[in-house]
Amino acid sequence: MTGTLRILRSEFDRLIRSLSLWIVGVTVGAVAAVSALTSSIQILGQGSVESGGGWACMLDGMRTGLALTVFALLVTSARSLAGDHESGLLRMAVTRSVSRPALVLGRLLIAPLPILGGLLASFLGAWLVARSQLDFGPLVEEGYEILSAEELRGEVALGLFATLPALVALWAFGLLISACSRTAVSAVATTLVLFVAFDLIKESLSQESLYLVFASFAPSLSDSSPLGEAAQVVQGFSDRGFSDELLSLAMWLPWAQALLIVGAAVAVIRSRTL
Amino acid sequence: MASFAIHSLHKSFGSVKAVQDLSFEVHPGQVHGLLGPNGSGKTTTLCCALGLMRPTKGSVEVLGVSSRALHRTGGRLGVVFDQPVLLKRRSVAANLAYHAMIRGHKGGRTHDEVLDLVGLSDLKKRRAGALSLGQGKRLALATALAGNPELVVLDEPLSGLDPVGTREILALIGKLAASGLTLILSTHRLHDVEPVLTHATIMVRGRRVATGPLSEILGQGEGLLQATVQNTPLALEALSRMGGWQVCGQEGSVIDVDLGSSGAQPSELAEVLVKAGAGLVRLQPAGQRLADAFDRLVAQESARK
Numbered sequence: 001m002t003g004t005l006r007i008l009r010s011e012f013d014r015l016i017r018s019l020s021l022w023i024v025g026v027t028v029g030a031v032a033a034v035s036a037l038t039s040s041i042q043i044l045g046q047g048s049v050e051s052g053g054g055w056a057c058m059l060d061g062m063r064t065g066l067a068l069t070v071f072a073l074l075v076t077s078a079r080s081l082a083g084d085h086e087s088g089l090l091r092m093a094v095t096r097s098v099s100r101p102a103l104v105l106g107r108l109l110i111a112p113l114p115i116l117g118g119l120l121a122s123f124l125g126a127w128l129v130a131r132s133q134l135d136f137g138p139l140v141e142e143g144y145e146i147l148s149a150e151e152l153r154g155e156v157a158l159g160l161f162a163t164l165p166a167l168v169a170l171w172a173f174g175l176l177i178s179a180c181s182r183t184a185v186s187a188v189a190t191t192l193v194l195f196v197a198f199d200l201i202k203e204s205l206s207q208e209s210l211y212l213v214f215a216s217f218a219p220s221l222s223d224s225s226p227l228g229e230a231a232q233v234v235q236g237f238s239d240r241g242f243s244d245e246l247l248s249l250a251m252w253l254p255w256a257q258a259l260l261i262v263g264a265a266v267a268v269i270r271s272r273t274l
Numbered sequence: 275m276a277s278f279a280i281h282s283l284h285k286s287f288g289s290v291k292a293v294q295d296l297s298f299e300v301h302p303g304q305v306h307g308l309l310g311p312n313g314s315g316k317t318t319t320l321c322c323a324l325g326l327m328r329p330t331k332g333s334v335e336v337l338g339v340s341s342r343a344l345h346r347t348g349g350r351l352g353v354v355f356d357q358p359v360l361l362k363r364r365s366v367a368a369n370l371a372y373h374a375m376i377r378g379h380k381g382g383r384t385h386d387e388v389l390d391l392v393g394l395s396d397l398k399k400r401r402a403g404a405l406s407l408g409q410g411k412r413l414a415l416a417t418a419l420a421g422n423p424e425l426v427v428l429d430e431p432l433s434g435l436d437p438v439g440t441r442e443i444l445a446l447i448g449k450l451a452a453s454g455l456t457l458i459l460s461t462h463r464l465h466d467v468e469p470v471l472t473h474a475t476i477m478v479r480g481r482r483v484a485t486g487p488l489s490e491i492l493g494q495g496e497g498l499l500q501a502t503v504q505n506t507p508l509a510l511e512a513l514s515r516m517g518g519w520q521v522c523g524q525e526g527s528v529i530d531v532d533l534g535s536s537g538a539q540p541s542e543l544a545e546v547l548v549k550a551g552a553g554l555v556r557l558q559p560a561g562q563r564l565a566d567a568f569d570r571l572v573a574q575e576s577a578r579k
Contacts, residue, residue, distance in 0.1 A: 003345055006378045013375065014361075088359035095324050095353040096377045099345045274326040 003098040007106025011080075015113055024072045025121045028065045032125035036061025040133035052139035052234075054130040055152045059159070059231035061126025066163070066219040066227065069118030070170060071192070076114060077174025078191035080107050081269070083184035090274050100274075101266045104175060108262055111171040115164065139236055146236045155241070159230025162247055165254035166217035166225065170195075172258040173215075176265040179272070195220075211246060214254035226250050275338060277302050277425045277456045278323070283332035285318050291480055292318040296332070298475045298485040300458055302424070305451045307467055307488075308460040309568065310477035316460045317356075319477070320429055324353060337425055349377050352418030352426040356433055358410045359417075362403030366394055366413055369402050373417035382422025392416045392446060408439030415446065426450070427458045432466055440466055468564040476571055483571045492567050498522075498560040499540055501529045504553025512550030519543065522573065530560055532570070 015021055039060035043053040081103065084090045090103060098106075130136075139147040147155075174191050181187035199220050202210060210216045210224060219225045226247065232240035242250065278300040285293040293315040300306040308316050321327035323334040325341040334341040337350050344351060360369050370385045389395045392412040397405065402413060411431065418426050431447070432440050440463075447470050451457060461467055468488075475485040484491050503509040506527055513521055513531065518538045523530035531543060540557060547554040560566065 002378060006376055010372060010375045013372065088355055088357055091324075091326055091355060092353070092359040092373070093376050094326065095344055095351060096373070097345045097347070097349050098376060099343070102345070271328070273321070273328075 003102030004105040004109065007093065007098060007102050008109045011107055011110040012113065015110065021072075021076070021114070021117075025117055028068050028072065028118050029121035029125035031068050032061040032065030032122040033129045034061075035064035036126040036129035037133070040130060043134065048141050049134075050140045050143070051135055051137045052147070052149070052152060053134035054136040055139065055156060055234040056231060057134050058123075058126045058130040058136075059156060059227065059234055061129060062122045062160075063219050063223060063225075063227055063231055065122025065125055066118060066167075067221060067223065069115070069122060070167065070195075070218050070220060072118060073111075073114055073167060073171050074174045074191045074195055075188050077107070077111075077171045078178045078181075078187040079184045081175060081178035081265075082181040082187035083178075085274060086183055094274060100270045104179065104262060104265045104269050107175055108172060111168050115167045115171070118167075119160070119164075139234065141236055146238075147234070152234050155230045155233045158247065159225075159227040159233075162226035162242065162250040163217060163219065165251060165258070166214050169214035169254035169258035169261065170218055172261040172265070176261045176268070179265040179268040211249055212253070214257045217250045217254055276300060276335070277304075277337055278306075278427075278458060279335045280319070280323060281333050281335075283319065283322060283334065284330045285315075285322055285327070285480075286330045293322070293329075293477075294480045296477070296480075296482050298482065300425075300456060300473070302456050303454055303472075305447070305457045305459070305470055305472045307464075307471040307474040308458060308477065309462065309464055309467075309474050309564075311462050311572075313479075314462075314477040315480040316462075316477055317429060318480075320427065320460050324427065349421045350424045352421075352423035354411070354414045354418045354426065354428045354431065356430040358414035360402040360410060360413060363401060365399050365401055366405070367398040369413060370417060370420055374420055377421055383420055385420060388416045388420045391419065391449070393442070406439070407434050408436070408442055411435070411439070411443060412446065415443075419450075423455075425456045425458070427460075429460045430462075431459060432461060432463050444470060464564045464568055471564075474564070476568060478572050478575045481575070483575050484567075488564070492564065498566075498570070499531045499533065499543060500556075500558055500560040501531060501543070501547060501554060502556040503527055503529065503547060504555060505551065508550050509547055509552035509554075512546050512552060513543075516546050522570065527555075 036057050040057045043049055043057060093103060094100060136149065138145045138149045139152060177191045178187045181190065195215060198215050199222050202216065202222050202224060216224050217226060219227055226242050229241050276299040281297050283293055283296040296319060308319065310316050322329040323336060323341050325344045336344060337347045339346045361372055364372065367385060370388065389398055392415055394409065394412055394416060397409065402410065405413060431443055435443060444466060447457065451470055459467055471488050473487050474491055476483050509529060510521065520532045521529060522532045544554060544557050
């Protein structure tokens, strides 16, 4: 356990000192802001929303920011073990008081930092623009209050909450590919190709089979995430949104799959030559 | 108790037998050389010993701990790999801090003491990427020495170094050896490391051909004689006619003869050379160096095959 904490600490140290990750964070925020801005222009152009347009605007920006965050998470986690294997850091760690499973577990436990960082950057970028352009009151169209501000806030929170486990599972997936790869380049390429390939075939899958894979719950280019559905709901589409069964699936399935994936990554790291 | 013990280690890659039935021990205070030419299995042996690779058969204990659980040595082991493992964008001091974070165990030498020991005190603010190869190797050694390890393993500590860098690293190893630290050096540069070694294990084609105190390994060539003659062709012809001994080298008028297990005495050899009219100038025991012993052991191993 102490080895896991030491790896967690050293990974934290490296992440916060990584200039490229700060640049990615700023980029995520900026992209979220631009997306929110285009969304606000569209909402204002339609003119049908009298109040509460800020929610949809903010969620559009956040979805875009989080989709970018997903790619950053995949690249970072995939580079992690394979890159450190290349540089010799893994060898060094296992000869200095760190067990092989701790190499994976420490890197898994660091996941909340980039995930919350991406979430915060997306939120700030989108919220600042939405706040400056539109309001966060109840959703009112043509004089009718479709959803109260409380209900809208609840939908946004639920959408976000149900999306986060998928991001952890994606991080774990990147670690597994990284554990299996000889070089950081091949790990990153493999991870991205597999994720994008799944994104491309997603639309041809039935809903039952689609939501058996954790990646379906993550924001992406072809978005089927709870946050994507929440973005439709806050625009007033009453036929959209996750059913209770799907929401509960989004809450536990990615965790279960993440555990299996991490177990596989630990097994690979335990058996491979470092 | 041995600081490092390898028992009947075997490692195969498919049909290639990289290490075969290797056993040796390193005891506290020894400076032990794991020696052999490239491809002799030194690095594979160290990888198995350090838990980086699973042996096909056999076992390794490092500081009383199985090689698959080296994290239990609790920071008593320091390892310096062939390529220094450094964060190149960080300073020398920050690299030490990072390695200490992973090692986790407090106490022992301070970072300043370690930098002083390896002669990098003046460079502690310099980026690791801006160091020379020799300085990088010294920094890698510093990261292994922080925390006061009992055993330090150095894989090819001299590779890629120029004569100045080689002298610096050897001086440092000498200083560490004098302080009583147990050291294992894996290298093929026999001539360079000979002065600092107390013990050695010599490997050829994955097999151990000798192990023990350096004096014993050098002493194994006691039957080696060096004959200086005036007429080399005549001497060589006479030596080849008489059986029992073996000519194992010749340079100009100097001929190396191994009496080996022939039971022949140096006086008999002298008599043969004198009678042949080879003009024997001098007959003396060959001054054995590690490289000579190594050549002899390799030749014996080849002959055995």
